[in-house]
Amino acid sequence: MSRTAKVLAATFFLIATISTLWGQGSVGTLNGTVLDPAGAVVPGAAVVLVNNATGEEHKTTSTSAGAYTLPYIPAGTYKLRVSAPGFRTSEADNVILRVAQTLTVNITLEVGAVSEQVTVSDKPPLLESGTAEIGRYINQA
Template sequence: MNKRKLIMGLVSVLFVVTPFLISSPVAWSQTNYGTIRGTVSDPTGALVPEVEIEAIHVSTNRKYTTPTTEAGVYALINLPLGEYQVTAKRAGFKEAVGSRVIVSVGSTTTLNITLEVGEVTQQVTVEETFAPLLTPDNAEVG
């Protein structure tokens, strides 16, 4: 009798515990993240490498950045859920501000960006040279 109760108790425990063991990996695979990916091209349609992509989470103002690959492709992965403002920057092009993108659970949002050719900017280097105002030997200005 005791053996039978023990076996029935073990079987009951297995029936109760088994669904939790089976469902645990499914629950662990749920993520609270998403991805924004896409390409960056110029007005001719050529893909542009080495563009800095920045996504700013609208609610938290946190920035996530990545460069485009040599093929002009980017992916911002594991972004927390929410709304993002995406921008693209590269020398020789105007900064592109993309539309706002919503990242939802497990989603991948595609945002392709076209950069406009920008103006060439000049850089001026200013160097300061000091002429001595007084000669230390005789106090002349000079």
């Protein structure tokens, strides 16, 4: 094999290898479903993925089917935080996303404490309603 043919073959091999590696990139995808304790989907939940090393945040909201997708996320270790009105915030630590991986993390939210304050204001009654006595006022003039 001539020297030119060897160089041409090596160049072709490098181009083919580099283009394959270029297509993979260094990102992955995180997806999942947000559920309540009964297994029903939770639409409109806020999903936040925080990179442990850089603090970079990726945010999305769950769909009407409770599904969420975070595409094009750089490979790394993350903390996943999910919150929705009426539920406690749920966190998943050490979520490891690898290159070209599609990772599914389903989250079940616990029902949160609902606090409400009721204020009742009323005037005291004009009649004595605490006893059944009948009385009269007698004026002695």
